[in-house]
Amino acid sequence: MPTDVEKWKSEVYGNEIREHLFRFAEEGYETIPDDERDAWFERFKWWGLYHQRNGQEGYFMMRIGTPNGRLEPGQLRVVGEIADEYARGPGTNPIFGDAYADYTTRQAIQLHWIELSDVPAIFEKLESNGLSTQQACGDSWRNIVGNPVAGKDGQEVIDAWPVIRELNETFKGDDDHSNLPRKWKVSVTGSADGSGQGDINDLAFEPAYKEVEGEDVVGFNVRVGGGLARNEPRFARDIDVWVAPERVPDVAGGISALFRDNGDREDRYNARVKFLVDEWGPEKFRETLQEEYVDFELHTAGRDVREEYTYNTGEGERNDLVGVHEQKDGTNFVGLNVLTGRMGVDDVLELADLAEEYGSGEVRLSQRQNVIVTDVPDADLEDFLAEDLLEHYSPDPSPFMRGSIACTGTEFCSLSIVETKNRQVRFARWLKENVDLPEDVEEFHIHLSGCTASCAQPQIADVSLRGMKTRKDGEAVEALDVGLGGGLGAEPQFARWVTQRVPVDEVPGAIANLIERFAAEREDGESFRAFVDRHDDEELDAFVEPEETDYEDPMMHNTKMTWYPYAEDDSMDAAPPTPADD
Amino acid sequence: MTAVRDGVLRCVRPDVTTRLRILDDGAWLSVDDTRRVSVSELWRLESADFCECDLADLVVENLLETGVEGRTVQVRAYGQCIACGAKSTTGWVPVGRVVDGEFVDIDREGVLTSTSDR
Ligand code: HEM
Ligand code: SF4
Ligand SMILES: [Zn+2]
Numbered sequence: 001m002p003t004d005v006e007k008w009k010s011e012v013y014g015n016e017i018r019e020h021l022f023r024f025a026e027e028g029y030e031t032i033p034d035d036e037r038d039a040w041f042e043r044f045k046w047w048g049l050y051h052q053r054n055g056q057e058g059y060f061m062m063r064i065g066t067p068n069g070r071l072e073p074g075q076l077r078v079v080g081e082i083a084d085e086y087a088r089g090p091g092t093n094p095i096f097g098d099a100y101a102d103y104t105t106r107q108a109i110q111l112h113w114i115e116l117s118d119v120p121a122i123f124e125k126l127e128s129n130g131l132s133t134q135q136a137c138g139d140s141w142r143n144i145v146g147n148p149v150a151g152k153d154g155q156e157v158i159d160a161w162p163v164i165r166e167l168n169e170t171f172k173g174d175d176d177h178s179n180l181p182r183k184w185k186v187s188v189t190g191s192a193d194g195s196g197q198g199d200i201n202d203l204a205f206e207p208a209y210k211e212v213e214g215e216d217v218v219g220f221n222v223r224v225g226g227g228l229a230r231n232e233p234r235f236a237r238d239i240d241v242w243v244a245p246e247r248v249p250d251v252a253g254g255i256s257a258l259f260r261d262n263g264d265r266e267d268r269y270n271a272r273v274k275f276l277v278d279e280w281g282p283e284k285f286r287e288t289l290q291e292e293y294v295d296f297e298l299h300t301a302g303r304d305v306r307e308e309y310t311y312n313t314g315e316g317e318r319n320d321l322v323g324v325h326e327q328k329d330g331t332n333f334v335g336l337n338v339l340t341g342r343m344g345v346d347d348v349l350e351l352a353d354l355a356e357e358y359g360s361g362e363v364r365l366s367q368r369q370n371v372i373v374t375d376v377p378d379a380d381l382e383d384f385l386a387e388d389l390l391e392h393y394s395p396d397p398s399p400f401m402r403g404s405i406a407c408t409g410t411e412f413c414s415l416s417i418v419e420t421k422n423r424q425v426r427f428a429r430w431l432k433e434n435v436d437l438p439e440d441v442e443e444f445h446i447h448l449s450g451c452t453a454s455c456a457q458p459q460i461a462d463v464s465l466r467g468m469k470t471r472k473d474g475e476a477v478e479a480l481d482v483g484l485g486g487g488l489g490a491e492p493q494f495a496r497w498v499t500q501r502v503p504v505d506e507v508p509g510a511i512a513n514l515i516e517r518f519a520a521e522r523e524d525g526e527s528f529r530a531f532v533d534r535h536d537d538e539e540l541d542a543f544v545e546p547e548e549t550d551y552e553d554p555m556m557h558n559t560k561m562t563w564y565p566y567a568e569d570d571s572m573d574a575a576p577p578t579p580a581d582d
Numbered sequence: 583m584t585a586v587r588d589g590v591l592r593c594v595r596p597d598v599t600t601r602l603r604i605l606d607d608g609a610w611l612s613v614d615d616t617r618r619v620s621v622s623e624l625w626r627l628e629s630a631d632f633c634e635c636d637l638a639d640l641v642v643e644n645l646l647e648t649g650v651e652g653r654t655v656q657v658r659a660y661g662q663c664i665a666c667g668a669k670s671t672t673g674w675v676p677v678g679r680v681v682d683g684e685f686v687d688i689d690r691e692g693v694l695t696s697t698s699d700r
Contacts, residue, residue, distance in 0.1 A: 004603055037615040038603060054610065054617045268607070410622075414609040417622045417643065451621070452643065453607065469624060469641045470664050476624050479664075501664060560622040 006265050008039040009139065014178035017043045025119045029058050029578055046140060046178075048133025049119070052112065053414040055563030058578030059089055060114040061412055063136035064126065065143035066365060067168040068150060068161060068188075069107030069372075073361025078129045079109055080348035082122055087345075089113025090576040091564035093411070095422050099345040103338055105405060105457055106185070107365045108136060108143045112412055115579045134172050139180050141171040141256065145187045146196040148364035152327040152374055153191050155318075157207040157305060158218045160190030163248050170249050177256050181263030182271035184256060185227070188220070188248070193318050194309030197367050199235045199492050200226045200457065202273045203255055210242040210302030219244040221301045222251060224285060225277030228454035233494050234274040239286045242302035254293030262288075306490040312368075312445065312460055313489035314529030319443045320368045322402055323395050324381065332381060333364075333374040336393040339428060340406040340421045341369025343393070350389050358384040367457075369405055399444045400431040405457065409450035409467070410559040411566075416450035417467035418478040419555040419565055423504065424448045430508045430551045438519045444528065445487075446511070448480070459494040460486045462528045463511060469558075470501040477556045478504045484514075484540055485532030496532070498540040504556060509547030517543040600680050602655060608644035611657055611677065613685040619657065619677050621645065624664075627675065628695040633668035637693065640664075646671065653680045654688075673697040 002010075012020065021044060024032050032040050041051040050061040064079065071079070079101055088099045089112065102110040114122070126132060135141055147153060150161040167186065171177050177184075188205040189196025198204025205220035220243050226236030243251045264270040277285055290298050310318040322335040336351075343351070351371065355363050360375035371393070376384055385395065394401070404427070407413070409420025427446070437444055447461035458464035464483030469476055479501040486495030502510055522531050532540060555565055562570035603612045611619040620642075627638040644660040656674040663670075673696040678687050688694070 005605075035601065035615055038601075038605060038612050042605070054620055414606050414617075415621060417641065468662070468664075469622075471639065476664075500667060558622065558624070560620065 002265060003268060004038070005042055005268060008042055009179050012043060014046060014140075014175060015173055017046050021047055021049070022120050025116050029116045043138075046135060046138035048136035049114070050137050052412045053410075053416075053560075055572050055575040056089075056412065057575070058115070059112070060116065061408075062087075062111045062114045062122070062133060063104075064109040064111070064131055064133050065136040066108055066131070067144045068146045068164045069148040069365030069367075070161070071363045071365070072130060073356065074352075075129055075131055076355065076363045077349060077352035078125060078131060080345055080352055082125060083111050083345045083348060086115070086118045086122055087111040087113055091567055093422065094566050095425055096342050097344045100342050101345065101348050102408070103341040103343070103365045103369050103371060105341075105367050105369060105407075105455060106143050107145050107148060107367055109365070110408070117579075132172070135178070139182050139184075140178050141180075141184050141186065144168055145185070145201065145367060146189050147191040147193065148195070148366050148372055149321065149325075149327075149333050149374065150190055152329070152333060154326050154328050155193055156191040158190040158245065160188045160196075160205075163190075163205070163245055164188050166249055167252055170253070171256065177253070177260065180256065180260050181265045182268065182273075184259065184273075186252065192305040192308040193311050194306070194313070194488055195311040195321060195367070197312065197488060198223060198226070199488055200228055200460065201236060202227060202259075203252065204236045205243070205248060205252075206304060206306070208242055208302035208304040210299055212244070212299070217244060219302065220248060221304050222255075224255060224282075225274040227272055227274045228457060228459050229272070230269070230452050232274070233454070233459050234278070235492050237277050237282045238301060239282045239289070240301045241286060241289075242299040247296070250294055250296070251289075251298070254289055258285075258289055258293050309489045312487055314443075314445070314462055314485075314487035315527035319445070320370065320402065321366050321372055322368075322370055322397065324385075327375070330378070331374075332376045332378065333372050334376055334381075334384065334395050335366065335370055335372045336390065336395055337397040337402050338370050338393055339401055339404055340424050342421055343371075347389060347392070351393070354384065354387055354389060398428075398432040399437055399442055400428045400435070400446070403443055403445040403462070404428045405445070405447040405461070407449045407455035410562075411564070413450060415453055416560060417469065418450050418480070418504070419559045420448050420450045420456070420467070422566075423553070423555060426551070426553070427508055427511075430549075431511060434508070434549070435512045435515055436519075437515060438522065440525060441528065444515075458483065458486075460488055460492070461495060462487070463514070464495040464497070465507065468501050470503055472503045476558065478559065480504060480507050482507075482510065482544055485529050487529050493529075496537055496540070498537045499544040499546070502544070502546040505551060505553040506546035506548055508551040509549040510544045512549070513545040513547060514543050600650075600655075600683070600685070602648045602650070604645045604648055604657070608646060608660070611645055611648055611655075613655065613678070616685070618685055618687070619645065619690075623690060625675070625690060626693045627672065628693055629672060630698045632670050632672055632696070633663040633666050635663055635665050638663040638665070638668075640672070649674065650680070651676075654678075655680060655685065
């Protein structure tokens, strides 16, 4: 039996949702028929609107898809202005204020507290500035990710931006690919640093050389079926295909169509392409692609550059794009650390100004929730780095600030088990004050996800934290499972979950103790990931040692049972009414 | 996790239709297009086979399936007992009742009893 979601999708889905969305926006939220709410909220996702959780009825998260994390000159200001005007709700975040933008782990932007009645005005402003929310959520081609400094990066093998732009233009709004069995996450990387994180996407194009008619040509190897969600993480699998840049849309379209036709529409939990690859194996996947979905002979895989990957690998250079880096054209890109990816609206607007003043006005977003200002000439670098804003969004932050990633969590998300972003800010600040890493260790990644959906990509961090609960002195409190030693690179590895259910107020102490053991027992120059690698789970569990410290956690209670965790009266009964239409 | 259904319609009685669905990857139970039960609830669960505890202390991580027995709305859930650490799937757990076409919560802070059939 097909699911209701599939039934709704077969009735109305894709582009046509827009006219309904606008009608409801005009006629009022209340005009969504009572017995069609589930259906419409499911469909609205396709246009980037996700109903916020229980207690926040009638408010939406809005996701803006910025392909490859690329914001053209002026676009960040537009985002800031929209956040300022429309992303204010009944709740104030004690750290980030009333209005803010979230830079996400898939190089997109999220705003919260959006009201349906404002959607047409927001869309108009976005679209007249070349931005869009189309397919930002829902069962279709999501925001395409890659190395955000494509085209500028001194380290790149091939500029992937023209490929990404073409894929985006082809598959956004294409009716043949608008209704897939599940979300479809694509990564295209042209640099040798691995910063596109292809391994954790449904479909990955990674730089590779192939000898074609006697000549070495640069193109892409293809991998399929990565993803972190549920307790079923997978790395994308090599299907032994190399493709020339101009053929990428054909191959990507073929694979997307293969998924459309063969993915499991009976069971959404089994629908992601990772499960199809499990079932078929890479050989059958390739055969089917060749026989039914492309009309030219596929090349076998070329020579990749995976050995050179550094991004999120837990050792070596360039684990992220923070700091000053030289561009091909002799100017610089400057990666600024945004703790947990959230930036207050005044700062967003100021950053837009600075990007214009010192660079070309462009801003880019990385998969580590950071921002990058590009095209800064050497002569202006010093002044730029001296700007006040950069004290807070540093190009040279503490490893604990730099390594922090957190998802949305109980503040807005239905799936969540615990509070995340603000907690990660508190953790990072405490660790910065209280813990020293060995001198030669400059990066330490801690990723916090509120549930197993893994939006913060916890499984590929040095320390992975995932929402749980436990009892402490008889009281139910928020807790975190702790995993260790994950990372990408030539040989990617998921973190091993070694310690379960640590009460949240004991987590900073646990990390401090772990780092102390690491510092004391590591071999000369050994990375944390390598250190974890040579210990078994039991030994690691013993290293974690949860402990109370002077860290205090104000959000120990069940924050999901509040209407908003930071409200003075946070009880569900105090939830605001659905916003009136105005 | 097995036998998961995301958004399959169930009817309580032929004459009064109550729409029951699990949505958003098992995040919540929708009854007549209203969110009623959410993941992250903590249930004291009496169950012969969820775990070794007499009373499981269960964090609900995913709602898997919903159905009705008479007028009782029930779900099967995936989660973890925080007393013993067992991760498993429950039998049918009653979460509410349909009274005069309206959903009324069963007190889920009290002890809940699940059927043993999985
Ligand atoms: C209200 C906020 C959010 C909700 C309700 C949500 C929901 C989900 C769900 C249900 C999954 C797993 C389901 C699946 O297998 O497809 C998931 C996975 C994921 N989401 Fe989110 N998400 C939210 C925010 C975000 C944000 C802001 C990002 C970054 C753009 C993000 C990125 C991811 C990633 C990277 C994964 C896991 C990797 C994977 O399996 O592909 N999510 N999210
Ligand atoms: S990981 Fe879970 S809690 Fe965090 S945003 Fe994703 S779905 Fe929500
Ligand atoms: Zn138990």
